[in-house]
Amino acid sequence: MSDGLVSLVGAGPGSVDLLTLRGKDRIEKADVIVYDRLVNPELLDLARPDAQRIDVGKSAHHHPVKQREINDLLARLAKEGKRVVRLKSGDPFVFGRGGEEREYLKAQGVEVEVVPGITSAIAGPAAVGIPVTHRDYASSFHVIAGHRKREGHELDWDNIAHMEGTLVFLMGMESLGRIVENLVANGMPATTPVAVIQWATRADQRAVGGDLATIEQQVEQAGLGAPALIVVGGVASLLDA
Numbered sequence: 001m002s003d004g005l006v007s008l009v010g011a012g013p014g015s016v017d018l019l020t021l022r023g024k025d026r027i028e029k030a031d032v033i034v035y036d037r038l039v040n041p042e043l044l045d046l047a048r049p050d051a052q053r054i055d056v057g058k059s060a061h062h063h064p065v066k067q068r069e070i071n072d073l074l075a076r077l078a079k080e081g082k083r084v085v086r087l088k089s090g091d092p093f094v095f096g097r098g099g100e101e102r103e104y105l106k107a108q109g110v111e112v113e114v115v116p117g118i119t120s121a122i123a124g125p126a127a128v129g130i131p132v133t134h135r136d137y138a139s140s141f142h143v144i145a146g147h148r149k150r151e152g153h154e155l156d157w158d159n160i161a162h163m164e165g166t167l168v169f170l171m172g173m174e175s176l177g178r179i180v181e182n183l184v185a186n187g188m189p190a191t192t193p194v195a196v197i198q199w200a201t202r203a204d205q206r207a208v209g210g211d212l213a214t215i216e217q218q219v220e221q222a223g224l225g226a227p228a229l230i231v232v233g234g235v236a237s238l239l240d241a
């Protein structure tokens with residue numbers, strides 16, 4: 001095993017001061033920062049001036065650096081003895097492929113640690129006044145990847161539409177119509193409250209609220225797009241307008 005280390009660091013949902021103290025420590029000490037598209041660029045200012053910064057940002061249709069190449073890059077840098085920060089938005093294990101990177105690095109004999117981050121799935125709704133488990137409305141919450149159809153698997157909509165908890169869809173903006181359609185087709189009332197929050201916790205945060213019947217129109221009128229969270233359930237009615 002080399003002396004290098006890869007820290008899979010959660011950058012938090014967007015606002016710089018929602019990074020953890022441990023995450024800040026790892027960024028300050030890093031020789032190299034390998035970061036994603038949604039990471040707030042201001043976080044890179046915490047790194048040493050001589051630290052290398054590598055953008056491997058991925059957007060919905062555009063994958064500048066393939067996952068396999070990212071894995072190899074991280075392993076190579078650590079084997080050179082470097083302290084590597086793999087900086088991911090939110091929490092590295094919530095739809096961040098941190099799990100795959102950790103497995104790969106371990107298999108390569110590279111030391112790897114995980115620095116959890118505040119996930120947008122909870123902090124995003126909270127930033128607009130939505131408590132995902134307010135006891136008057138929900139006793140659970142479910143975080144769902146909204147784009148799964150494109151990846152070739154369909155979600156179990158019957159099951160999802162009958163869950164009693166709050167639903168939080170990530171990566172769902174391009175599929176908003178399909179999400180609404182499937183929930184209603186599987187028995188969820190069209191009057192169920194929905195909130196959509198874009199760039200949560202950042203200076204340019206925007207949000208709209210409505211219900212399953214109206215949300216698409218509201219989103220279109222407001223001109224909201226990715227990255228955003230779609231919150232479905234009674235708690236969405238608590239959105240601070």
Ligand SMILES: C[S@@+](CC[C@H](N)C(=O)[O-])C[C@H]1O[C@@H](n2cnc3c(N)ncnc32)[C@H](O)[C@@H]1O
Nearest residue numbers: 014090091094096119120170171199200227228
């Ligand atoms: C690949 S997932 C990564 C999630 C991240 N690991 C987390 O825990 O927040 C990217 C999706 O997270 C959501 N997301 C992340 N940051 C966001 C933010 N500040 N505002 C709204 N949505 C955000 C969006 O749905 C976006 O498409």
